[in-house]
Amino acid sequence: MNLPENLRYTKDHEWIRLEGNIATIGITDFAQSELGDIVYVEIETTGKALESNAVFGSVEAVKTVSDLFLPISGTINEVNPVLASSPELVNSDPYGEGWMIKMTVNDPAEVEKLLDAAAYKAVIA
Amino acid sequence: MKKTPFTEKHIALGAKMAEFAGYNMPISYGGINDEHATVRTNAGIFDVSHMGEFIIKGAQALDLIQRVTTNDASRLIAGKAQYSCLTNEHGGIVDDLIVYCLEENNSYMIVVNASNIQKDWEWISRFNTNNAEMQNISDRTCLLAIQGPNATKILQPLTELDIMNLKYYTFVRGVFAGVKNVIISATGYTGSGGVEIYFEDKDDNADRIWSAIMSAGTPRGLKPIGLGARDTLRLEMGYCLYGNDIDDTTSPLEAGLGWITKFMKNFNACELLEKQKAEGVTRKLVGIEMIDKGIPRHDYEIKDASDITIGRITSGTQAPSLGKAVALGYVENGFSAIDTTVYVKIRDKSLRGKVVKIPFV
Numbered sequence: 001m002n003l004p005e006n007l008r009y010t011k012d013h014e015w016i017r018l019e020g021n022i023a024t025i026g027i028t029d030f031a032q033s034e035l036g037d038i039v040y041v042e043i044e045t046t047g048k049a050l051e052s053n054a055v056f057g058s059v060e061a062v063k064t065v066s067d068l069f070l071p072i073s074g075t076i077n078e079v080n081p082v083l084a085s086s087p088e089l090v091n092s093d094p095y096g097e098g099w100m101i102k103m104t105v106n107d108p109a110e111v112e113k114l115l116d117a118a119a120y121k122a123v124i125a
Numbered sequence: 126m127k128k129t130p131f132t133e134k135h136i137a138l139g140a141k142m143a144e145f146a147g148y149n150m151p152i153s154y155g156g157i158n159d160e161h162a163t164v165r166t167n168a169g170i171f172d173v174s175h176m177g178e179f180i181i182k183g184a185q186a187l188d189l190i191q192r193v194t195t196n197d198a199s200r201l202i203a204g205k206a207q208y209s210c211l212t213n214e215h216g217g218i219v220d221d222l223i224v225y226c227l228e229e230n231n232s233y234m235i236v237v238n239a240s241n242i243q244k245d246w247e248w249i250s251r252f253n254t255n256n257a258e259m260q261n262i263s264d265r266t267c268l269l270a271i272q273g274p275n276a277t278k279i280l281q282p283l284t285e286l287d288i289m290n291l292k293y294y295t296f297v298r299g300v301f302a303g304v305k306n307v308i309i310s311a312t313g314y315t316g317s318g319g320v321e322i323y324f325e326d327k328d329d330n331a332d333r334i335w336s337a338i339m340s341a342g343t344p345r346g347l348k349p350i351g352l353g354a355r356d357t358l359r360l361e362m363g364y365c366l367y368g369n370d371i372d373d374t375t376s377p378l379e380a381g382l383g384w385i386t387k388f389m390k391n392f393n394a395c396e397l398l399e400k401q402k403a404e405g406v407t408r409k410l411v412g413i414e415m416i417d418k419g420i421p422r423h424d425y426e427i428k429d430a431s432d433i434t435i436g437r438i439t440s441g442t443q444a445p446s447l448g449k450a451v452a453l454g455y456v457e458n459g460f461s462a463i464d465t466t467v468y469v470k471i472r473d474k475s476l477r478g479k480v481v482k483i484p485f486v
Contacts, residue, residue, distance in 0.1 A: 036153060036156060036353065037156050037157050037445075039443040039450075040420070042418075058472070060419075060420050062443045063353055063442065065420065
């Protein structure tokens with residue numbers, strides 16, 4: 001299971017990468033593997049200010065559907081435009097081309113409170 | 126959790142495993158879409174040893190089968206099988222099954238769903254007042270399905286029986302991969318052709334047959350397939366899944382199984398069903414293809430244009446062969462005609478779909 005050290009994680013299986021006050025968010029390698037072949041990523045919350053743990057979208061796999069939870073409070077700026085035509089990128093490259101949203105976070109310090117790779121590894125063990 | 130004789134092999138192959146009908150079963154090996162495409166274009170092997178098998182024997186066997194099942198088993202001759210179902214006293218479906226005629230008028234094998242083995246056994250036993258001999262051989266019977274357009278080509282070198290020319294819903298019995306008394310049946314749950322093979326789990330039969338098939342098939346692209354793709358394959362064909370699309374409360378006529386419901390003989394609830402047929406059903410299982418983007422799932426509501434509930438989805442998926450979302454569901458009378466627009470409540474939205482003919486592919 002691929003768990004990059006430079007990311008933060010949530011128990012809901014999202015990852016977050018912070019650059020300044022802009023965060024990139026996606027689902028983990030574990031999450032994509034549990035969901036199986038992903039068919040749609042539906043995120044219609046662009047421009048909305050949301051609290052952490054809010055549902056910001058959903059991901060439909062062949063066999064199942066799962067909500068997406070926002071790891072941190074802030075405003076979603078952008079949804080990965082490539083996912084509309086190539087949702088399978090979430091399966092093949094969950095931390096790279098399969099990223100889901102970019103957002104402006106309210107408090108970058110909040111990110112430090114999320115799980116690091118070792119702590120997330122314990123969650124999925 | 127129960128195991129099949131192949132459970133360790135699935136784990137060693139890296140399958141994602143989950144509990145199904147009390148068994149630890151492989152859900153997927155390399156991804157549902159890839160497994161699905163493998164079966165549609167080449168060949169795949171499924172372990173479905175969790176399924177149940179009963180033998181019904183003796184002079185009273187056929188009468189008992191005729192009494193409890195809806196199809197006409199008197200038409201079967203040795204080497205033929207038929208799809209059928211058990212009905213309860215209300216005309217609901219106790220289970221759907223296949224009846225194999227091993228010996229005309231004397232010996233039959235009934236293959237039932239894993240989750241219903243106990244229920245079916247008790248139900249059939251209740252009507253066995255003339256004491257036909259019944260055996261539950263589920264625990265010692267292995268079942269592998271080898272499905273896909275190249276399945277029989279891959280398997281033919283493993284037996285002297287002619288399996289390339291086996292007609293749909295017929296079977297042969299003999300030596301396969303050095304194992305005696307194997308039933309090879311041109312049946313399956315995928316719509317892609319191929320066979321299902323039944324054999325006794327004794328000595329090293331399971332190992333021998335699995336290894337022989339994998340050795341013959343792997344170089345030709347045969348892959349192991351999990352229950353996930355089994356479900357998408359059957360759903361594209363519109364085949365019913367017990368517990369989803371049919372159950373104790375749905376009648377075979379509502380489920381589109383009128384073709385296995387034969388009123389020229391007596392069976393449980395036949396009068397009630399004949400009346401239902403004459404009066405017309407009030408709801409019907411239909412195929413739905415989504416127009417809007419969204420995947421209908423089991424139990425989602427089906428609505429009409431004025432947001433009134435007209436039914437429920439019983440099975441739904443993204444159909445890998447079509448790249449579209451499809452579903453089965455019951456709709457009220459008046460909404461079952463092909464091309465009728467219906468709406469499926471997918472979380473907080475009503476998304477547009479239309480009634481289409483089954484199979485979807």
